[in-house]
Amino acid sequence: QAHLQESGPGLVKPSETLSLTCAVSGASLSGYYWSWIRQTPGKGLEWIGFIHSNGMSTYNPSFKSRLTISVDTSTNQFSLRLSSVTAADTAVYYCARQERTLTTRYFDYWGQGILVTVSS
Amino acid sequence: EVVLTQSPGTLSLSPGERATLSCRASQSVNTNYLAWYQQKPGQPPSLLIYATSNRATGIPDRFSGSGSGTNFTLTISGLEPEDSAVYHCQQYGNSPVVTFGPGTKVEIK
Numbered sequence: 525q526a527h528l529q530e531s532g533p534g535l536v537k538p539s540e541t542l543s544l545t546c547a548v549s550g551a552s553l554s555g556y557y558w559s560w561i562r563q564t565p566g567k568g569l570e571w572i573g574f575i576h577s578n579g580m581s582t583y584n585p586s587f588k589s590r591l592t593i594s595v596d597t598s599t600n601q602f603s604l605r606l607s608s609v610t611a612a613d614t615a616v617y618y619c620a621r622q623e624r625t626l627t628t629r630y631f632d633y634w635g636q637g638i639l640v641t642v643s644s
Numbered sequence: 645e646v647v648l649t650q651s652p653g654t655l656s657l658s659p660g661e662r663a664t665l666s667c668r669a670s671q672s673v674n675t676n677y678l679a680w681y682q683q684k685p686g687q688p689p690s691l692l693i694y695a696t697s698n699r700a701t702g703i704p705d706r707f708s709g710s711g712s713g714t715n716f717t718l719t720i721s722g723l724e725p726e727d728s729a730v731y732h733c734q735q736y737g738n739s740p741v742v743t744f745g746p747g748t749k750v751e752i753k
Contacts, residue, residue: 568732568745631689634688637688
């Protein structure tokens with residue numbers, strides 16, 4: 525049973541870079557896709573992007589120009605960096621594992637979420 | 645972009661009643677790639693149904709999913725007080741690869 529835990533600063537200044545890490549325990553990163561998803565009252569759940577354990581990533585075009593997702597299999601963690609943040613990036617950020625089989629895709633494990641506020 | 649629309653926004657029902665939640669997509673969705681999640685206050689979403697109609701591990705059989713194309717339904721037969729939550733549908737497909745519906749809030753009277 526995988527356990528995911530987000531960590532990082534809860535407050536980021538406008539124009540700066542938001543950096544979060546997701547530590548995975550109880551399961552290996554290997555062979556899976558690992559995602560970042562955020563939630564705001566206004567826009568609901570919004571998929572940010574995911575990365576495979578081999579380092580290949582896919583991003584939501586809405587974030588592509590300022591987003592980097594990376595993976596570190598040696599520490600069983602993956603990370604999010606979102607640059608040039610504004611108040612619109614204030615959200616609860618979740619990390620999640622995406623199960624992929626030949627026939628289906630879904631998010632089966634989620635972290636508890638971390639509230640990140642963008643404010644000066 | 646596949647936009648998911650959920651209705652109703654809020655459903656208020658009594659214990660034992662049946663809840664029918666709708667998820668409509670702006671384009672056809674592969675039934676293998678449509679999932680439903682339950683989210684309670686202060687908690688992350690939790691997988692309920694995957695591939696349109698398959699219950700996730702540990703999900704009681706009062707939860708069922710159906711649909712195809714652009715119309716999908718989550719049915720909760722015999723509502724229990726603990727079913728009070730927001731229910732989100734989610735699809736995997738074309739860019740952006742993943743989208744979620746805005747959610748339906750189920751309130752138990």
